[in-house]
Amino acid sequence: MTELLTIRNLGVAYGGxxxxxxxxxxxxxxxxxxxxxxxxxxxxxxxxxICGFIPHAVxxxxxxxxxxxxLAPHERARSGLVRTFQSVxxxxxxxxxxxxxxxxxxxxxxxxxxxxxxxxxxxxFTAVDRAIELTEIxxxxxxxxxxxxxxxxxxxxxxxxxxxxxxxxxxxEPAAGLDPQETERLGALIHRLPSEGIGVLLxxxxxxxxxxxxxxxxxxxxxxxxxxxxxxxxxxxxxVIAAYLGSSSE
Amino acid sequence: MSYIENALSGLQGGAVxxxxxxxxxxxxxxSNVINLAHGAIGMYSAYVYxxxxxxxxxxxxxxxxxxxxxxxxxxxxxxxxxxxxxSAFLVAIAIAIGLGALLYGFVFRxxxxxxxxxxxxxSLGVFLYLQSVMNVRVKEIGAGALSLQLESLLPQGVVRIxxxxxxxxxxxxxxxVIACAVALGVLFRFTRFGLATRAAAEQERGAILTxxxxxxLGVFNWMLASGLAGVSVILITGVQQKIDPTExxxxxxxxxxAALLGRLDGFGLTTVAGLAIGMTQGAVSWFQxxxxxPSWMPNGGLAQAVPLIVILAAISLxxxxxxxxxxxxxxxxxxxxxxxxxVLWTSLxxxxxxxxxxxxxxxxxxxxxxxxIAGFIGLASVVVTGYVGQISLAQYAFAGLAAxxxxxxxxxxxxxxxxxxxxxxxxxxxxxxxxxxxxRVRGMTLxxxxxxxxxxxxxxxxxxxxxxxxxxxxxxxxFGIDLGFTATGDNNFRAAFGMLALVLLCAAIIVVANxxxxxTGLRWLAVRGNERAAAAAGIDVSRTKLSxxxxxxxxxxxxxSLLAYESPSLSSQQFMVVGALAVLALCYLGGIASxxxxxxxxxxxxxxxxxxxxxxxxxNASSYQFAVSGLLLxxxxxxxxxxxxxxxxxxxxxxxxxxxxxxxxxxxxxxxVAS
Numbered sequence: 029m030t031e032l033l034t035i036r037n038l039g040v041a042y043g044g045x046x047x048x049x050x051x052x053x054x055x056x057x058x059x060x061x062x063x064x065x066x067x068x069x070x071x072x073x074x075x076x077x078i079c080g081f082i083p084h085a086v087x088x089x090x091x092x093x094x095x096x097x098x099l100a101p102h103e104r105a106r107s108g109l110v111r112t113f114q115s116v117x118x119x120x121x122x123x124x125x126x127x128x129x130x131x132x133x134x135x136x137x138x139x140x141x142x143x144x145x146x147x148x149x150x151x152x153f154t155a156v157d158r159a160i161e162l163t164e165i166x167x168x169x170x171x172x173x174x175x176x177x178x179x180x181x182x183x184x185x186x187x188x189x190x191x192x193x194x195x196x197x198x199x200x201e202p203a204a205g206l207d208p209q210e211t212e213r214l215g216a217l218i219h220r221l222p223s224e225g226i227g228v229l230l231x232x233x234x235x236x237x238x239x240x241x242x243x244x245x246x247x248x249x250x251x252x253x254x255x256x257x258x259x260x261x262x263x264x265x266x267x268v269i270a271a272y273l274g275s276s277s278e
Numbered sequence: 279m280s281y282i283e284n285a286l287s288g289l290q291g292g293a294v295x296x297x298x299x300x301x302x303x304x305x306x307x308x309s310n311v312i313n314l315a316h317g318a319i320g321m322y323s324a325y326v327y328x329x330x331x332x333x334x335x336x337x338x339x340x341x342x343x344x345x346x347x348x349x350x351x352x353x354x355x356x357x358x359x360x361x362x363x364x365s366a367f368l369v370a371i372a373i374a375i376g377l378g379a380l381l382y383g384f385v386f387r388x389x390x391x392x393x394x395x396x397x398x399x400x401s402l403g404v405f406l407y408l409q410s411v412m413n414v415r416v417k418e419i420g421a422g423a424l425s426l427q428l429e430s431l432l433p434q435g436v437v438r439i440x441x442x443x444x445x446x447x448x449x450x451x452x453x454x455v456i457a458c459a460v461a462l463g464v465l466f467r468f469t470r471f472g473l474a475t476r477a478a479a480e481q482e483r484g485a486i487l488t489x490x491x492x493x494x495l496g497v498f499n500w501m502l503a504s505g506l507a508g509v510s511v512i513l514i515t516g517v518q519q520k521i522d523p524t525e526x527x528x529x530x531x532x533x534x535x536a537a538l539l540g541r542l543d544g545f546g547l548t549t550v551a552g553l554a555i556g557m558t559q560g561a562v563s564w565f566q567x568x569x570x571x572p573s574w575m576p577n578g579g580l581a582q583a584v585p586l587i588v589i590l591a592a593i594s595l596x597x598x599x600x601x602x603x604x605x606x607x608x609x610x611x612x613x614x615x616x617x618x619x620x621v622l623w624t625s626l627x628x629x630x631x632x633x634x635x636x637x638x639x640x641x642x643x644x645x646x647x648x649x650x651i652a653g654f655i656g657l658a659s660v661v662v663t664g665y666v667g668q669i670s671l672a673q674y675a676f677a678g679l680a681a682x683x684x685x686x687x688x689x690x691x692x693x694x695x696x697x698x699x700x701x702x703x704x705x706x707x708x709x710x711x712x713x714x715x716x717x718r719v720r721g722m723t724l725x726x727x728x729x730x731x732x733x734x735x736x737x738x739x740x741x742x743x744x745x746x747x748x749x750x751x752x753x754x755x756x757f758g759i760d761l762g763f764t765a766t767g768d769n770n771f772r773a774a775f776g777m778l779a780l781v782l783l784c785a786a787i788i789v790v791a792n793x794x795x796x797x798t799g800l801r802w803l804a805v806r807g808n809e810r811a812a813a814a815a816g817i818d819v820s821r822t823k824l825s826x827x828x829x830x831x832x833x834x835x836x837x838x839s840l841l842a843y844e845s846p847s848l849s850s851q852q853f854m855v856v857g858a859l860a861v862l863a864l865c866y867l868g869g870i871a872s873x874x875x876x877x878x879x880x881x882x883x884x885x886x887x888x889x890x891x892x893x894x895x896x897x898n899a900s901s902y903q904f905a906v907s908g909l910l911l912x913x914x915x916x917x918x919x920x921x922x923x924x925x926x927x928x929x930x931x932x933x934x935x936x937x938x939x940x941x942x943x944x945x946x947x948x949x950x951v952a953s
Contacts, residue, residue: 079814081600101600105816117811121614121803130800131815140825143796144789192816 031093032057032227033078033109033196038087040070040077040251047073048085049251055196055229058222062242062259063231066272070251071231072114075198078229079111080104092195106134108195112202116185118173124184125169128156128191159190162224163217179210186217196227203234215241235273239263247272283442284564285557290517292556293451296549297510298533299540300459301503306542307475308499309386311397312722314729314859315404317530319377319504320511322347322408324521325415327370327512329354330361331429344369347411349902349909353418363431371508378504382497385912390496392919394721395611398669399866402859403911405527409856410904412523430516447517452553454513458506459549466545475499524856531733531855532559532582534726535589555585579737586730593727594715599820600809601720611667612921614803614871620791624784627877635776643771645890647763647844650779653880654837655861657790657873662830663862664871665794666823667806669725671858672712675732676831677838678740678853680705684842688751695756698842702835709831710824717820720809732855740850749847754778763844779840786833787873793829794873802826860884860904863911869923882907 033055040048048070055061063071077085080101089097096104105111110131119127132155160166163183173181182202189197199218203211211234218241221228232238238245239259247255247262249271255262262268298316305313322345329345342361343354357369381404389397432447466472478492511529515521532555540548563581617623631650635643658673683701692700712731719727753762754775763775793799804812805822813819842848861879862870868878881887884904918925 081810081813083598100818101813102816102818105814110816111814113811113814117808117814119804119807119811121807122800126800127804129797130804130812130817133797134816135797135801135818135821140793140798140829143793143798145792147792147796147799188815 030057031055032059032091033229034088034090034093035078036088038074038077038085038089040073040082040085046251048077051087051248051251051253053246053253055227057195057227058225059243060218060222060228060230060241062238062245063229063248064233064235064238064245064262064272065248065254069248069272071248072200073251074248075111075200075229075231078104078198079109105131105192105194108193109198110189110192110194110196111198112185112189112200114200114204116181118181118184118188120173123170123172124165124176124187125156125160127173127184127188128159129153131188131192132156132159153191155193156191159187162190162220163187164213179206182206183210183214186214190221190226194226196229197221198229198231200231201233202230203232203237211237280442281561281564282439283444285561286439286442286444287448288556288558288560288563289448289452289553290445290514290556291559292553293448293455294510294514294529294552295532295536295555296455296552297458297506298529299536299548299552300455300462300545301507302533302537303540303542303545303548304462304499304503304506305382305386306537308478308496309382309390311386311389311401312534312537312542312726313381313386313404313503314398314401314530314534315381315408315527316503316507317511317533318405318408318527319374319381320507320529321521321523321526322377322412323370323374323504323508324511324515324526325412325523326373327366327508328515328521330357330366330369331363342366344373345412345415347408347415349411349905353415363429367431367512370512371505374508375501375505378500378502379497381504382500385916386500387493387496388916389919392915393611394725395663395669395866395870396915396919398722398725399863400912400915402863403908403913403915405530405908406856406860406863406911407905407908409523409527410908411902414902414905416523431513432517445517451510451513451517455510455549455552459545462502462545471495471498524854528733528855531730532556532585535586535730538593538723538726539589551589555589558585558588579741583734583737586734590715590727590730590734593723594718597715597718597720597723599718600813611664611806612869612871612923613927614665614794617791617794617873620788620873624787624791627787628780628784631780632777635773635780640771642890643773643776645885645887647771647776647779647840649880649883649886650776650783651837651840651844651880652861652864652883652886653783653877654786654833654840655858656865656868656876656879657786658830658834658837659858659862659865659879660870660873660876661790661793661802661833662826664865664869664875665799665802665806666826668716668720668823668826669722669862670716670728670827670830671725671855671862672728672732672735673830673834673861674853674855674858675735676705676709676834677841678850679708679735680835680838681842681848681853682740684839685749685751685848688842689749694754694761697751698836698839702832702839705835705838706828706831709835710828713824713827716827717823729855732858736850736854740853750845751842754843761843764846775843779844782836782840786836787877790829790833790873798825860907864907867911867914867922869921872923875921875923 035053038051076082132153215237245262247268255265255268301316325345342358344357345354385400432450435446436443474490475495478495536552539551559581562584655673662668662670680701684698688697761774761778801817801822809819864879864882865875869875
């Protein structure tokens with residue numbers, strides 16, 4: 029299997045606190061990787077660092093063999109590394125479809141002049157249409173984010189990431205606050221992404237979802253990787269049980 | 279004479295800057311407002327003091343008149359006979375403190391959680407009101423700088439340090455402000471009041487739960503700040519022997535710079551920054567006087583501009599191109615509706631204005647052209663502030679660059695379409711250049727930084743002696759058609775120039791509407807909504823903002839070029855930052871995020887169509903016009919923090935919901951679920 033994302037010695041320090049400490053992570057193509065851990069373990073900080081939102085992060089990050097740690101966040105997104113946010117963060121002034129369109133289309137140097145003369149509103153985007161189809165949100169596409177339910181907003185957040193034609197999506201707690209049916213549909217979607225050529229890094233607290241859809245799972249605690257393996261290995265790992273899963277999953 | 283002497287004398291100005299900056303920190307902490315009217319409060323209080331003291335001992339004049347800053351009220355009322363310095367001082371400070379309490383209670387307290395733009399607009403309104411009402415008063419009662427006796431309350435004389443002679447007042451003022459800063463530092467660090475203010479600023483609800491009343495804290499901080507502003511401005515006016523409603527109010531600009539350098543938090547760094555700005559201004563003015571500067575260097579205003587530029591650089595170096603994860607998302611700007619049928623509406627505007635230009639008289643033609651030019655400035659504000667959410671107040675500075683550039687190039691012989699085109703191109707280039715640091719700061723900080731930049735341009739470029747009083751460029755001609763504005767004889771403003779301006783405006787409206795509807799507009803609104811999410815979606819946030827700064831500079835530049843041909847001669851007065859403040863505020867009334875807001879600003883602009891409707895530019899009707907629009911801004915900002923149009927829209931929505939409450943739409947239902 030080819031390595032899609034390769035992370036070596038990733039570190040983020042805030043003052044004296046090491047929020048992420050020497051993390052190694054490899055995600056293969058066509059793989060769903062889970063990233064779990066207790067609150068404050070550094071999961072979101074890891075995603076922030078991978079996507080370029082923490083300028084002082086150290087370590088090497090390679091996407092498809094290309095080092096990307098020097099790139100700005102939007103450049104990483106355009107090269108195929110696209111994230112969602114724990115707090116969803118849709119563009120409230122745009123419709124659902126427009127939210128996807130801005131992610132799908134990179135401007136060119138002449139765009140400003142072209143747009144000033146001929147607005148190209150009606151242009152179709154295959155990536156947008158595909159993302160809408162995969163996430164089954166066609167009925168929502170002309171609505172504004174403030175007209176959506178919480179669950180719908182989350183799924184639109186995922187759709188926006190998919191519209192950017194990612195090689196790897198990093199989903200930050202996509203199931204938080206979803207009802208059981210929505211979670212089930214989300215699980216099916218995540219499961220399907222590798223066959224669409226999209227790798228997944230999934231951060232979530234819903235253990236049933238994570239254990240079901242992930243091919244491999246990495247466990248963080250206090251910013252360090254404490255375990256890594258298949259769902260079955262993680263489920264029975266004593267260190268993980270002590271740090272995170274607790275006795276309820278005996 | 280040495281530059282050290284000048285720098286030390288600069289402590290006087292520095293002390294006032296520091297005192298005002300301390301007040302800005304106090305009010306910012308108390309109510310999350312950068313109070314642009316802070317200098318104006320000090321200015322009014324100084325007029326109260328010197329107005330009270332304005333009597334001659336030998337004559338029958340009693341003095342003791344209180345200047346009233348109220349539209350429609352008498353200019354002054356008699357308060358007490360022959361007040362002593364201390365009684366006049368006490369009255370003036372009491373009035374400053376009372377003004378602070380009023381402003382907090384009726385304006386800024388209600389706005390504490392309103393969108394930042396509403397807070398900026400409200401404080402602009404107060405600024406415009408005080409500054410323009412006092413300008414009217416100064417004219418009415420002849421209380422100009424010359425007729426007032428500007429006595430100094432501070433010790434006269436000089437202190438000798440080596441060969442340098444420094445006025446004692448400089449040290450007295452600096453000592454006073456340092457003592458204030460130390461006292462406030464102690465107050466805030468060690469007393470319950472200080473801790474409570476800091477707690478309430480962080481978490482108002484939490485503070486209430488622990489039994490702190492944010493209202494009482496807020497009003498106390500505002501009173502403290504306003505009193506300090508009064509004291510410092512009265513003292514410096516006596517020392518420097520000059521006072522002017524506009525200039526004194528604009529002391530706020532270096533004070534803002536000092537407060538920003540102190541991160542609007544803590545008094546130590548703020549005070550040091552204020553004093554340092556004053557000393558730098560002193561030292562720079564010595565170099566200006568003494569050193570033979572190369573001829574291309576601007577000779578005026580360097581002293582004002584240099585510290586501002588240094589601070590702009592410091593602020594933008596400290597900023598970052600994306601806000602961090604902990605940054606609170608400020609409340610949204612008003613809705614930005616997609617322009618529907620822009621071609622139809624623009625055609626109607628074109629036909630209507632064309633008919634007006636050819637049928638109405640010359641005064642109307644002038645008013646229409648003034649409105650068109652203000653409309654360009656308005657469009658520039660709508661693009662950068664309404665669509666991209668960057669509160670920029672440098673629009674008039676850009677217009678001025680283009681105006682002076684056009685006039686200069688045309689006078690030097692560049693033929694008509696090329697002189698303005700080159701000047702506008704230069705303006706766009708400067709706009710992008712200024713945008714490069716501006717993309718690293720946001721919100722209130724950006725608003726303040728753009729004010730500072732506008733003042734720097736004003737001081738460095740427009741005040742330079744090679745440009746002041748520049749004549750208007752030669753008549754524009756295209757394909758043998760005379761497009762000049764003025765003509766001899768009765769018919770002294772020509773419709774041809776009006777048509778030129780109108781065609782350009784209509785083209786600009788279509789272009790802005792197209793940009794708003796296209797992918798560029800979607801990216802602008804995405805960045806306005808959420809910069810981090812925009813970056814995650816692959817949008818280059820810096821470049822997106824820069825594109826808006828460029829378009830904005832282009833629009834302002836076209837307006838400025840038109841202004842060069844419209845006015846008989848150009849002066850830096852036409853491009854003061856106050857003008858940009860007024861246009862931004864008028865756009866806000868009309869809806870800052872829509873083209874109609876820009877056009878409304880054009881209609882409402884001073885000297886524009888509305889002025890003409892009210893009886894023209896010649897009548898006395900407009901002497902209060904700025905003051906009225908200032909008052910209007912405050913009222914509107916408090917009642918409709920999202921702007922009038924959004925307020926109306928909400929009212930209509932509420933009404934229709936109320937009317938049809940048995941059939942709620944799916945949309946309103948899910949909103950309820952989400953919230």
